[in-house]
Amino acid sequence: MRWNVKPKPDAERVNHLMEVLKVDEIIATLLVQRGIETYEQARAFFRPSLDDLHNPYLMKDMDKAVSRIEQAIENEENILVFGDYDVDGTTAVSLVSGYLKSFYPNVATYIPDRYDEGYGISYKGIDFAEDNGFSLIIALDCGIKSIEHIDYATAKNIDFIICDHHRPGDVLPNAVAVLDPKREDCTYPYDELCGCGVGFKLVQALAQHRNQTIDDLMVYLDLVATAIAADIVPMTGENRVLAKFGLDVINSNPRPGIKALIQNVKKKVLTITDVVFIIAPRINAAGRIKHGNEAVALLTEYDLDQAAQFAAEIEQHNSDRKDLDKQITVEALAQITQxxxxxxxxxxxxxxxxxxxxxxxxxxxxxxxxxxxxxxxxxxxxxxxxxxxxxxxxxxxxxxxxxxxxxxxxxxxxxxxxxxxxxxxxxxxxxxxxxxxxxxxxxxxxIPEVSIDAEINFTDINERLMRLLNQFEPFGPQNMTPVFMTKNVIDTGYGKTIGQDDEHLKLFVKQNNSEGIGVIGFGFGNQLPITKNHQPIAICYCIDENEFNGTVSLQLRLKDIKPN
The missing domain is CATH 3.10.310.30 (Diaminopimelate Epimerase; Chain A, domain 1)
Incomplete structure (x- = not known):
């Protein structure tokens, strides 16, 4: 891998943060690298608040969207909530339909079939709306380029509200409202929301119109956090606030569907990484193997026993998905070689x-x-x-x-x-x-690159540093888990390979006269030879907490290794 060590930020800014926050140089450096240079910015970063969320009516067309939905409710129209079959789409559909159904019964959901209809708004979905008397469709995580589809619906007297986050084309669809912070004429302060995030802003606007507060919407934040994690959007601004409070919901009082998905997870506290690798693939598996409707059914089910049954079916889909992707990957690699x-x-x-x-x-x-x-x-x-x-x-x-x-x-x-x-x-x-x-x-x-935040010595690594690094969570794009580099590292002789086929590397290393620290390198088993005979090596890594037999200790999770 290419090792790209980030340049040291301006010393004056680092020193200022060290002084006002009473932190050491490493933490101040990491903050300045993330664009945090003042006490107020640091406060917002370390103590995200729901008060930091922007007014949803700052988004272009939001007033039109709310007005049309309220008109539909007043006239007792049927509303169809339409969304893509991936995690972002199915969580968005579950959120918006769940909120509307909490006070209005004439709401149904529609997820297109990945194989029969493909991605996005479909003519089949519009025909379904016409055949079943729906006069308003709310499209989530799709629709920004569906010019002809919207015209087709308009000819059938079906209105559309589009909530999307993908880049628009040169022409916007002729919908009643087009909510997309990436619209060039939209001045909304944050344009990195996922599709479910845009759906949440619509719900937030409806809630304000109905004299509800953010407290009334907390129950939906587990869905928003799941979508933010799965869609790999920047972990900044509103995304970071919503992810932080959504994680709190996942860890304290998740909806029955998510509770059923994580009931066998042994960890006490789930992180965004756990959402990415445990919750998201299972929700995705429904749309990949069977139908995205199954994901919506799981995420909107309030009976725990029924949710557990849905989760078991989705677990089987996920297992089938794993087998398929392994097989196809082997075939694709063979094709490249041949x-x-x-x-x-x-x-x-x-x-x-x-x-x-x-x-x-x-x-x-x-x-x-x-x-x-x-x-x-x-x-x-x-x-x-x-x-x-x-x-x-x-x-x-x-x-x-x-x-x-x-x-x-x-x-x-x-x-x-x-x-x-x-x-x-x-x-x-x-x-x-x-x-x-x-x-x-x-x-x-x-050439794959590992981006390194700072070079440090093992003497810099301690429990206080770890506590502060934990406060940088939730991690994601533009706020990645900090990666450090240390040179002149020597394995103390306990280095070995572990795991099936010896694919992983386990070391116990020192630097100069520092205390020893454990290293785990997933997929680095073939690098064991360069650690032998007390050869000095350079490593880049993240600092982790390892729990074993009830004891928590610090360890380094290897990102790359090379001779010194």
């Missing part, structure tokens, strides 16, 4: 029988082996559908936009996107995508 494509700037693979529900996961797996912008295609009806994933600092959305003449449709973010194309266009697209990436990517971006 086609002599290991030296390309991109990875683009296709097999018509690959399961559409796991190709996004497979794309991420391929990046672990071949660190390139990656797209995995499969057959979907008479078209090819794909999921794309990118490497750090490369905007795959812009690259797709540059070759969009080969695509039927596409959408997404800097690091993840989805698309469809005609099968006959696949070879031309593959070469055009390779060409545009080759022309625009910096060669350094094709």
């Amino acid at each position: 086609n002599n494509e290991t030296n390309r700037f991109t990875t683009v693979v296709y097999q018509e029988d690959w399961h559409k529900g796991v190709i996004g996961i497979v794309a991420s797996r391929l990046i672990e082996t071949h660190y390139r912008p990656t797209i995995v295609f499969t057959k979907s009806g008479d078209k090819l559908a794909a999921s794309a994933r990118s490497v750090k600092d490369f905007d795959i959305y812009n690259a797709l936009e540059a070759v969009s003449e080969h695509l039927e449709q596409f959408g997404g973010h800097m690091y993840a996107a989805g698309m469809t194309l005609k099968e006959e266009n696949y070879p031309a697209f593959k070469e055009a995508f390779e060409k545009v990436v080759e022309q625009t990517i910096h060669p350094d971006l094709l």
Whole structure:
């Protein structure tokens, strides 16, 4: 890996924080790196408050959205809450429908079928609304590019409110209200909300209109925190506030569906990382393997026994998903080797029988082996559908936009996107995508990078540092778990490999005359030789707490290792 040590921030700013916060240089440095330079900013960072949430009516079209929903309630119209089949979409649908149903009965939900309808607003969903007497559709985590779909609905006298967070195209859909903080004409102070976050702002606005307070909405924050974690949006501003209080709900009084998903987890306190790796994949598995409706059913179920039954079914879907993504990853890696494509700037693979529900996961797996912008295609009806994933600092959305003449449709973010194309266009697209990436990517971006916050000595590591680092949570993009580097490290002779196939590395290391400290390196088993014979090494790592037999001790979780 490339080791990128962040430059030391301005000494004056660091010293100022050291003085006003009474913290040491390491903590002050980490704060300045995160844009925190004043006592007030530090207070907001360490003590997030629901008072820090912005007024939802600052979002463009929010007044129109609330007015149309209140009109629908007054006229006893049927409201359909429509959302994508992933975690962000299904949590958003569960949140908005759950809130509306708390005081209005004529509300139903609709999640499109990943295989039959594909991503986003579908003509089938609009036809369902018409056939069942729905005159208002609230679309969540999708719709910002659904120009023709909205026109189709308008012709059937069905109104749309769109709540999205994806980048708009040149033209906005002709909906009653378009809530998207990424709209160029929207001056909302924070534009990094996820789809469920935008849905929450709509609920917050409705609650204000109905003289409710934020306390009345706390029960929905477990959903918002789950979506923020799963959608990998920046852990800053409102996202950090909502994630922090949502985590508190998950750990204290989660809804029955989430409680059922985590009942076998032995940890006392779940972190955002646990949400990413335990809760989110299971919610996602419903839409990947069966149908996103199952996720909404789980998240809106208030009977604990019924929720446990739903959770057991979703657990089976998740197990099936794991088997599928392992199998397809093996096949995709073999295809790359057989086609002599290991030296390309991109990875683009296709097999018509690959399961559409796991190709996004497979794309991420391929990046672990071949660190390139990656797209995995499969057959979907008479078209090819794909999921794309990118490497750090490369905007795959812009690259797709540059070759969009080969695509039927596409959408997404800097690091993840989805698309469809005609099968006959696949070879031309593959070469055009390779060409545009080759022309625009910096060669350094094709080597995995570990970003290091600071170089420290083992003598700097103590319980007080750990307590302060814990207060940096919740972690996520733009507020990642701090990574440190230490040189002149020597294993004391206890180094060994552990785990199935000896894939992990366990060390007990010292630096100069420091006390020894344990190191765990997941996936670093093959690096054991460079630690032998008291050879000095350099390591970069996160500081962890390890609980064993009721005793908690500090340990280092390895990010990379190399000879000194």
